[in-house]
Amino acid sequence: MAHITNTLATVDQLYRRNTLDALPQDLQDTIFYATQCLTQAAGILLRLPQSATAQANVVLARYWLVDSALANEFSDVSAATLFLTAKLGSHPCQPRDICNVYTYLLSPSSPLFQFPSTDPPPNDPSAYYLSEGAYTAFHNRILRLEARIVYSLSFDTHVALPHPLAITYLQALDFLSQPKAKVSQRVVEYLNTALLSPQLLYLTHQPNALAVAAIYSAARDVGAKMPDCAWWEVFDVDREELGFLVVGMRSLEGWVRKQRDEVEGLLGQGMVTRKGVEAEMRKRGLGVGNGGNGAPGPEEEDEEAAMMRKLDERVAMVED
Amino acid sequence: MASKSRWADTEEDAALEAKIKREKEEKKRLKAEKARKAAEKAQAEEAARQRTLQAQQHEEDLDADRPSKRRKLTPEHDHDPLKPTSQSQGGDSGKLLRFEAGSWGPARSVENYDKLNDIEEGAYGWVARAKEIQTGKVVALKRLKLDDSPSNRVGLPETGLREIQILKDCSHRNIVSLHEVVVNDGASDSRSRKIESIFLVLEFVEHDLKSILEDMSEPFLASEVKTLLRQLGEGVAYLHDNWILHRDLKTSNLLLNNRGQLKIADFGMARYVGDPAPPKLTQLVVTLWYRSPELLLGAKTYGNAVDMWSIGCIFGELLAREPLLQGKNEVDELTQIFELCGIPTDESWPSFRRLPNARSLRVPKGSSAATGSVIRARFPLLTAAGTALLNGLLSLDPDKRPSAREMLRHEYFVQDPKPKHEAMFPTFPSKAGQERRRRRETPNAPGRGQKAAELGSVDFSGIFAGREREEKGGGFTLRML
Numbered sequence: 001m002a003h004i005t006n007t008l009a010t011v012d013q014l015y016r017r018n019t020l021d022a023l024p025q026d027l028q029d030t031i032f033y034a035t036q037c038l039t040q041a042a043g044i045l046l047r048l049p050q051s052a053t054a055q056a057n058v059v060l061a062r063y064w065l066v067d068s069a070l071a072n073e074f075s076d077v078s079a080a081t082l083f084l085t086a087k088l089g090s091h092p093c094q095p096r097d098i099c100n101v102y103t104y105l106l107s108p109s110s111p112l113f114q115f116p117s118t119d120p121p122p123n124d125p126s127a128y129y130l131s132e133g134a135y136t137a138f139h140n141r142i143l144r145l146e147a148r149i150v151y152s153l154s155f156d157t158h159v160a161l162p163h164p165l166a167i168t169y170l171q172a173l174d175f176l177s178q179p180k181a182k183v184s185q186r187v188v189e190y191l192n193t194a195l196l197s198p199q200l201l202y203l204t205h206q207p208n209a210l211a212v213a214a215i216y217s218a219a220r221d222v223g224a225k226m227p228d229c230a231w232w233e234v235f236d237v238d239r240e241e242l243g244f245l246v247v248g249m250r251s252l253e254g255w256v257r258k259q260r261d262e263v264e265g266l267l268g269q270g271m272v273t274r275k276g277v278e279a280e281m282r283k284r285g286l287g288v289g290n291g292g293n294g295a296p297g298p299e300e301e302d303e304e305a306a307m308m309r310k311l312d313e314r315v316a317m318v319e320d
Numbered sequence: 321m322a323s324k325s326r327w328a329d330t331e332e333d334a335a336l337e338a339k340i341k342r343e344k345e346e347k348k349r350l351k352a353e354k355a356r357k358a359a360e361k362a363q364a365e366e367a368a369r370q371r372t373l374q375a376q377q378h379e380e381d382l383d384a385d386r387p388s389k390r391r392k393l394t395p396e397h398d399h400d401p402l403k404p405t406s407q408s409q410g411g412d413s414g415k416l417l418r419f420e421a422g423s424w425g426p427a428r429s430v431e432n433y434d435k436l437n438d439i440e441e442g443a444y445g446w447v448a449r450a451k452e453i454q455t456g457k458v459v460a461l462k463r464l465k466l467d468d469s470p471s472n473r474v475g476l477p478e479t480g481l482r483e484i485q486i487l488k489d490c491s492h493r494n495i496v497s498l499h500e501v502v503v504n505d506g507a508s509d510s511r512s513r514k515i516e517s518i519f520l521v522l523e524f525v526e527h528d529l530k531s532i533l534e535d536m537s538e539p540f541l542a543s544e545v546k547t548l549l550r551q552l553g554e555g556v557a558y559l560h561d562n563w564i565l566h567r568d569l570k571t572s573n574l575l576l577n578n579r580g581q582l583k584i585a586d587f588g589m590a591r592y593v594g595d596p597a598p599p600k601l602t603q604l605v606v607t608l609w610y611r612s613p614e615l616l617l618g619a620k621t622y623g624n625a626v627d628m629w630s631i632g633c634i635f636g637e638l639l640a641r642e643p644l645l646q647g648k649n650e651v652d653e654l655t656q657i658f659e660l661c662g663i664p665t666d667e668s669w670p671s672f673r674r675l676p677n678a679r680s681l682r683v684p685k686g687s688s689a690a691t692g693s694v695i696r697a698r699f700p701l702l703t704a705a706g707t708a709l710l711n712g713l714l715s716l717d718p719d720k721r722p723s724a725r726e727m728l729r730h731e732y733f734v735q736d737p738k739p740k741h742e743a744m745f746p747t748f749p750s751k752a753g754q755e756r757r758r759r760r761e762t763p764n765a766p767g768r769g770q771k772a773a774e775l776g777s778v779d780f781s782g783i784f785a786g787r788e789r790e791e792k793g794g795g796f797t798l799r800m801l
Contacts, residue, residue, distance in 0.1 A: 002489040002562075008421040062424055087478045088485070090598050095473065143475045147515040150476060154427040155484045155501040155518070206419045236417040 006058075006160050009203040013065040021068055024286065027277055029198035030259060031069050034113065034272040035060065036196045038105060039078045041112050045101045046093055048086055050192065055085040055159040057195040058202045059149065065203065066152040072145060073274050075106055079138075080145035088157055099138045104128040106271050113270050162191055166211035169235055173215070176224035186218035187211075190249050197252045205245060212237045213245030430502045430519050433461060449524060459499060460525070464518040476518075483587040484520065486564055494555030496575060496585040497523045525575035525583050526750035529634075533571060533641050536748070542703075544746075545638045546739035548574075550728065551582035552631060557724035559584070560624045566590050567605040568765045569630035571637055580745025589765055597623050604766040606630060608653050609643045613664075614718050616654045618676035625718030628727070632713030639699055661714050662692040669717035705732040 018025060036057050043053030060081040069077075079102045086093040105112055107128035111120045130138070150157060166187050170176070176183050191214045194201045201210065212235045219226050232242050433450040439460065440447050446463045464480040487498035499521040529548070540548070552574065559566055568589035575583045589605050601622060603615055612629035614622055636644035645660065647653025658664075664672045672678050695714065696707050709732045715721045722730070733739060 005419045005421060007424050010423045013423070066424070066426060083475065087475070088481055090600065092478070095475075139473060143473065146475045150481065151503055151515055152426050153424045155481070156422075156424055156488055157481060158485055158489065206421065208419070233416060236419075238416055 002158060002160070004160050004165060004207055006158075006202070006206060007062075007156060008206070009062070009065055009200065014200070014204075017065055022281075022286070023068070023070060023277070024281070024284070027280065028069060029255075031074055031272055031277060032061070032064070032198040032200075033196055033256065033259070035074045035078050038075060038102075038112065038271055039082055040192075040196070041105055042078065042082055042098070042101050045105070046082070046086070046097060048082070048091055048093065049089070051161060051163070052085050052089045052091055053082065054161050054163070054192070054195055055089070056081040058159045058161075059085060059153070059157065061200055061203050063149045063152050065200075067148070070274060070277070072148075073141075075102055075271055075273070076138075076141045076145055077149075078102075080142045080149055083142050084146050084149060084157065085159075095139050095142060096135070098142065099135050100128075100130055102138070103130045103134075108270065110270070113272075160207050162207035162210035162214070163188060165207050166191060166214055169211055169215055172234075173231070176215075176219050176222070176226065178222050178224050183218055183222055183224065186221055187214045190214035190217050193252055194245075194249050197248060198255075199248050201245060201248050205241065208235055209237045209241050209245055211235070213242055213249055216242060216246050217249055428500065428502050430461070430504055430517070432502065433459065433519075433521070435461070452521075458524045460522045462520040462522055464520065466517065479588050480518065482591055486587050486590050486592070487520070487522075490558070490562070490564070492555060492558040494551045494582055494584060495558065496525060496583040499523065522585070523583070525577045525585070527576045527578075527748055528572050528585075529574040529576055529582070529638075530570075530572035531751055532576060532748050533637065536641070539641050540638055541737070541740065542706075543737040543740035545635075546733060546737070547580065547742060547745065548576075548582055548638060549631075549635055550733055550739050551742075552584070552634065553724050553728045555582070555584040556627055556631060557728060559590075560627070560724050563592050563594065564590055565593050565624065566627050566630075568607060568610075569627055569634065570607050570610045571634055571643075574634070576748075578747045578750070580740075580742035593623065597621050607765045608647055608650070608763050609633065609645050611653065612718065613654065613657050613661075613716050614672075614675060616650055616657070617672065617678045617681075620676075622718065624723060625721045628713055628721040628724065629718070631724075631727070632710060632721075635710055635713060636699070639702060657716075660694060660698065661716055662694075664716045668715075669720075671719075672716070703732070703735060705730070705735050708732070 017028070021028065023031075039056050039060065040053055043050070043056065056078075060077055063077065063081070079098050083093060083095065083098050104110055107124075109121055109123050109125075109127045114121055167184060170180075170184060170187065191210060194210060194214070212232045216226075216232070218224075230239065232239065432454065433452055436449040436451055436458070438446070438448050448461045449458065450461045451458050464477065464483075466477065484498065484501055487496070491497070502519050502521060503515050504517045552569075556566065556569070566584065566587065566589070568586060569584070573584065573586040575585050577583070591601075593601070599621060601620065603618055603620060603622075606612070606615060606626060610630040610633045612622075612626045615626055633644050645653060645656045647656050662668065664678075666673075672681075693711060693714075695711050699707065699710065702710065709722075709727065709730045712720070712722050712730075713727070
């Protein structure tokens, strides 16, 4: 059963995220959406299969229910989850490649998140040159975060994606008597879009429900005639759940449009950064502190501390 | 019946009323919580509350109280929610399968356990017997090796992460169970502290088969071998059914408890595979003595049959009380395999010529009597059915080896003597429970990142020297192109 089920968020986790986090809800949503887009863009540039990138999206969403989004730079978390899921699949990524890709995507030369201007930004290689020192620092942050993320998820990195199930269901439904490629693509588009949704659909619903909702929406889009009965029950989804997911999946596009218009300065000028969010919070007169949990930890152990730790380990080993 | 959709409906919905009544208590509790929340966060944004409630609703799978919340969730922009069909009372008509789902949260600290004694310390980690302080439960703690040297900056070992994932997904009586994963104390205190050690909390099993075989004065009875082999087969069948290749089956990775239960352990080499198997699987898997000929000949795509070969080796080891094929290196291992199982021919293994290391393999063109299998002669006490099974498991051609399920249906397990009941299994003094274990002299599983051995230009035409005296054969040499 593990291949088609996921662990789901608890009420408590969602409650804490939505009400106790110092970060206002709309900013949380914007950060979530932007970071998931960044992961997707990096996955494409790294030529990772969508299965690995989508798993990274889900792992990141789960992690942010344990640690506050403000605890680390958003792009670092994105890079670390992608590094982790690529490694666990059969397409490992060199840390070097990940660092290069993220440096490019975060640079002004990247067309990602440059909505207002329709022209692609000028390509300036010096803007995304990664110095050796910057590479080492980035690499260190990825490794530290990787450990932090798997620790926060109690080392459970399993993610079941709805995509294969959706195809199986489509086969069972004879591809809704539509051209296979057309309807399958639409279904997969809905599933991939849902990954970006700040409604955390992948954390609250099992893959079978996501697959059925995507098929329902796709059927409407392509004008396919569906059976007159409650066909979704065949796939163990009830009408309530289906309706909610369909609304959730279809509403994302409108939400993103609204975001682009409303939240100026956050989306639209490159990737959202922690600094940008903090500035926005100050502008709104909100405290940046996050219950003692928001201050960034020191990036590196200083040399002396590392030495002391090594000594401690030696002593411990001898004592054992 | 083009009525409005359910989440846009009103409270009058009759079926809903019934449900509300049914789940009145649930609802009351929910409302109390809602009220508390409202007090706590009066100014909470509408959207935030909506989402919490929605998720809560989903989580608790409450059908009651839905309409009002759903109404709020309907987004502002216009698109029709789904149009209901003739069936409008979702949930009332059929039983829907609900999926059990766990949750996630930070790992606990190893400080929850008291170390009792070391069990073993090998190339692949350290294992200790420990007691969970809170419950007094005795467990085995296995530390994952973390290589954090500057030359090896790849983060957490994927083998360790895969082992954890696979064990978490497995639940079978013949597979060692993973209770949880814990980390060194202090990892949770602050973000600056690094995670220095990761421990797998495993079910404690008293013995491993390797030490039992080494220490026992009398070999296992035929009925006992059957019990062990059948349990091994059941565990491996479960793994293969779940798309898991173990890739390091050997007697030291098979544990035995005092109730005669065999448990497969050490999934450091294991991985999920699909059908067809993913390309570019590493050939450097399985401890040398248990490694199948196709792996030794450099096959890049392989499947369940590599585990079946290992089972064959273990079967032989259970009978002989010592490892069956103790090659000193890859070439020697292959030599021993060919000595035992015969030389591959176009009939016995049609596709072996296509394997990377086999292209230049010259085999003697002798009769099959000279180059065939000598398994029958090597195990004279084994019944005909047992020999047939062992021969099948040790087929050179991976396609000819039985699957784990086929193996379990083999006549060998039906014939007398019947497999001994587990409860009747003899017990042994537990080394793991009391004292440090003797160091094993088995070679270790290959390390990741090592280069797969190229068989090189070793000449081993002398393998069949003994037989060649009786009948002329060309001998064979292996050279790299």
